Amino acid sequence: MTSNRVICVDIGSTYTKGAIFRLAEDRFVVEARAVTPTTVDYLPDGFFTVVQQLSPGADWHNLTAADAPCPVYFSSSAKGGLKVAVVGLVPEMSLQIARLAAFSAGARICASYPYRLTRSCISRIEKAQPDILLLCGGTDGGNERYVTENAQALAASGFNGTIVYAGNNAAVDRVSDLLADRELVICENLMPDFGRLNIEPVREAIRRVFLDRIVSGKGLDRLVAAFATQPVPTPLAVLNLVRVVGENIEGWQNFALIDMGGATTDFYSFADAYNPDSGTIMKGIVEPKLKRTVEGDLGMRVSAESTFETGEAYLAAVSDFSTEQLAALKNYVMGLTTNTGHLPANAIEKYYDSLLAGACIYHSLMRHAGSIEEVFTAKGRVWAQSGKDLRRVSRIVGTGGYLAAMAREGSAVAIPDRAVLPTEKTPLLPEKFVYLTDNDYILPLLGNLAEKFPRQCALTAVSSLTVTQHYEVKEPCQREFIKA
Amino acid sequence: MSATNIVLGVIGFDCHSVGNKILEAWFTESGFKVTNLGVMVSQEEFIAAAIETDAKAILVSSLYGHGEIDCAGLREKCIEKGLEDLLLYVGGNLVVGKTPFPQVEEKFLKMGYDRVFGPDCSLEKVSEMLKADIAAKAR
Ligand code: B12
Numbered sequence: 001m002t003s004n005r006v007i008c009v010d011i012g013s014t015y016t017k018g019a020i021f022r023l024a025e026d027r028f029v030v031e032a033r034a035v036t037p038t039t040v041d042y043l044p045d046g047f048f049t050v051v052q053q054l055s056p057g058a059d060w061h062n063l064t065a066a067d068a069p070c071p072v073y074f075s076s077s078a079k080g081g082l083k084v085a086v087v088g089l090v091p092e093m094s095l096q097i098a099r100l101a102a103f104s105a106g107a108r109i110c111a112s113y114p115y116r117l118t119r120s121c122i123s124r125i126e127k128a129q130p131d132i133l134l135l136c137g138g139t140d141g142g143n144e145r146y147v148t149e150n151a152q153a154l155a156a157s158g159f160n161g162t163i164v165y166a167g168n169n170a171a172v173d174r175v176s177d178l179l180a181d182r183e184l185v186i187c188e189n190l191m192p193d194f195g196r197l198n199i200e201p202v203r204e205a206i207r208r209v210f211l212d213r214i215v216s217g218k219g220l221d222r223l224v225a226a227f228a229t230q231p232v233p234t235p236l237a238v239l240n241l242v243r244v245v246g247e248n249i250e251g252w253q254n255f256a257l258i259d260m261g262g263a264t265t266d267f268y269s270f271a272d273a274y275n276p277d278s279g280t281i282m283k284g285i286v287e288p289k290l291k292r293t294v295e296g297d298l299g300m301r302v303s304a305e306s307t308f309e310t311g312e313a314y315l316a317a318v319s320d321f322s323t324e325q326l327a328a329l330k331n332y333v334m335g336l337t338t339n340t341g342h343l344p345a346n347a348i349e350k351y352y353d354s355l356l357a358g359a360c361i362y363h364s365l366m367r368h369a370g371s372i373e374e375v376f377t378a379k380g381r382v383w384a385q386s387g388k389d390l391r392r393v394s395r396i397v398g399t400g401g402y403l404a405a406m407a408r409e410g411s412a413v414a415i416p417d418r419a420v421l422p423t424e425k426t427p428l429l430p431e432k433f434v435y436l437t438d439n440d441y442i443l444p445l446l447g448n449l450a451e452k453f454p455r456q457c458a459l460t461a462v463s464s465l466t467v468t469q470h471y472e473v474k475e476p477c478q479r480e481f482i483k484a
Numbered sequence: 485m486s487a488t489n490i491v492l493g494v495i496g497f498d499c500h501s502v503g504n505k506i507l508e509a510w511f512t513e514s515g516f517k518v519t520n521l522g523v524m525v526s527q528e529e530f531i532a533a534a535i536e537t538d539a540k541a542i543l544v545s546s547l548y549g550h551g552e553i554d555c556a557g558l559r560e561k562c563i564e565k566g567l568e569d570l571l572l573y574v575g576g577n578l579v580v581g582k583t584p585f586p587q588v589e590e591k592f593l594k595m596g597y598d599r600v601f602g603p604d605c606s607l608e609k610v611s612e613m614l615k616a617d618i619a620a621k622a623r
Contacts, residue, residue, distance in 0.1 A: 141538075
């Protein structure tokens with residue numbers, strides 16, 4: 001009777017949210033929702049409160065997967081999610097690929113270092129205590145020196161998390177010997193040949209470490225055992241959702257998603273990174289079609305102060321504020337970092353929040369997007385591209401409590417079509433797009449269904465969105481059409 | 485023993501690609517593991533590739549006549565990045581016009597290149613020299 005229903009739960013750092021969905025033909029329908037504060041000491045408590053509310057007929061505490069009325073899927077970002085430190089070799093090569101891989105596994109990067117780990121790098125890693133350290137560098141059969149020296153430095157350090165090694169395969173034996181007394185996971189090189197990306201094995205390795213190491217100790221192992229499902233980090237659920245939408249829904253082959261929270265701003269894109277007939281030449285790696293970046297300094301509450309610092313020039317440029325008005329904004333921001341549950345109380349505070357949101361979007365977009373620069377050659381002008389081309393992105397989705405609330409209240413969100421501040425290179429930003437919002441904040445929950453029900457999940461996601469604004473750039477950066 | 489890594493590419497904004505393909509095929513057949521960066525390669529890209537692949541030599545091509553400007557400074561950048569022992573070879577149509585080859589060679593040797601070749605060099609000899617030079621460095 002209930003076999004066409006599923007329950008999804010997301011255990012966030014402050015709230016545990018859930019929904020029960022019914023599968024109706026080609027998509028899911030939300031039947032009920034529930035939310036409760038996350039029980040940080042023992043996560044299953046909040047989980048059961050939510051599930052019991054969603055489906056009161058069963059005694060969920062004492063159930064096993066076999067006699068549960070419907071399947072349960074869950075994601076978690078409790079305790080700050082999955083913290084990863086990244087150590088690579090050349091910054092724009094192996095280190096950049098490692099960062100992309102960690103982000104695409106749903107991680108938050110707390111430190112990243114190229115070349116050789118110095119004593120100060122090691123002590124910063126020891127302080128940050130990441131769950132995982134991703135060590136890489138060197139193509140297969142390539143450089144061994146840096147990875148072995150870095151393995152040596154790690155062996156002598158006080159870092160005791162899991163080390164995932166994804167560097168030069170020729171150095172595997174030495175790295176394993178050096179790190180024999182650590183938890184070490186060896187996987188395929190993430191850059192086996194120069195410039196060739198091999199991200200999947202690392203993603204899978206990080207996912208497994210998440211299950212083995214992060215899940216236990218927080219009580220999640222009990223849920224895994226009871227419901228025979230494995231949790232994913234919340235950002236990975238969202239990434240999976242972005243992927244199935246891009247792969248299944250007509251017209252969604254170039255889109256982006258911004259998930260703005262109190263602590264971080266996550267930016268996702270599904271788009272071809274480089275268009276070879278665009279007349280631009282590529283510098284550095286061609287980034288993957290599906291990309292996620294996380295900005296730990298950009299967020300609406302916990303990170304409000306760093307958002308203000310990073311975004312100060314932007315805020316001054318877009319707000320036309322006097323120095324006194326900027327000081328008042330700063331004052332508001334400082335209040336937020338201590339009172340992270342604050343909701344804007346009046347029109348001016350709402351305006352402040354929309355300015356802060358604009359700063360989060362501006363900087364996360366500028367960091368996610370690639371750029372082009374003009375170079376003069378014997379053959380005339382040539383455009384050199386680095387990073388990801390987002391010009392063709394035709395839809396941008398906003399999710400997370402703040403963007404949802406702002407959309408419901410009809411307050412505008414600024415999405416930049418050009419660099420507001422002077423930049424050396426021209427950023428490759430979306431030129432003509434629709435801004436849609438996840439007003440019911442359902443996407444992270446739906447993301448849990450992406451692997452099992454890709455098409456239905458994707459259809460549900462796009463049909464649940466609300467068109468909020470249309471953007472069109474007046475002078476698009478049509479540089480790509482100049483043939484080299 | 486695994487194959488020796490070398491890096492290959494056409495420097496600057498030069499897009500003459502035919503010779504580059506021939507060189508890739510030639511050196512691969514001669515037993516090297518070639519990382520071919522193709523055309524329009526910057527000095528930074530040559531160096532990034534040499535570090536990640538632990539290359540023993542970079543083979544720079546320049547065909548379009550701007551070799552003198554494009555090639556200058558590569559040796560210094562290598563030293564800065566810790567690649568003091570890396571062999572640097574350069575070849576192609578290195579200068580505009582009909583400067584006698586010995587003069588061209590001297591110029592590029594001064595820039596820090598280990599060996600300089602014109603367009604009509606014998607690739608067989610180049611391979612031999614490269615193997616000998618790499619062996620000498622290893623000693
Ligand atoms: C085909 C060609 C083009 C094509 C290239 C198409 C392509 N995708 O490759 C096009 C039309 C695009 C072109 C454009 C230009 N070209 Co043009 N081009 C030629 C041409 C006719 C043949 C080149 C070729 O493919 N040769 C065959 C290959 C196999 O030989 P190769 O490139 O020399 O490489 C061999 C050797 O040099 C050597 N070698 C090369 N590098 C190295 C490195 C090492 C370490 C070693 C050991 C050996 C080595 O080994 C290679 C394999 O055998 C030559 C003239 C000529 N006959 O060489 C002019 C020529 C190279 N071009 C020239 C010029 C000036 C240009 C332009 C600047 C013209 C312009 N003003 O627009 C542009 C430059 C564009 C750019 N940004 O690069 C001049 C260069 C003059 C100079 N250096 O003093 C040449 C010599 C013509 C001339 N005599 O004036 N060109």
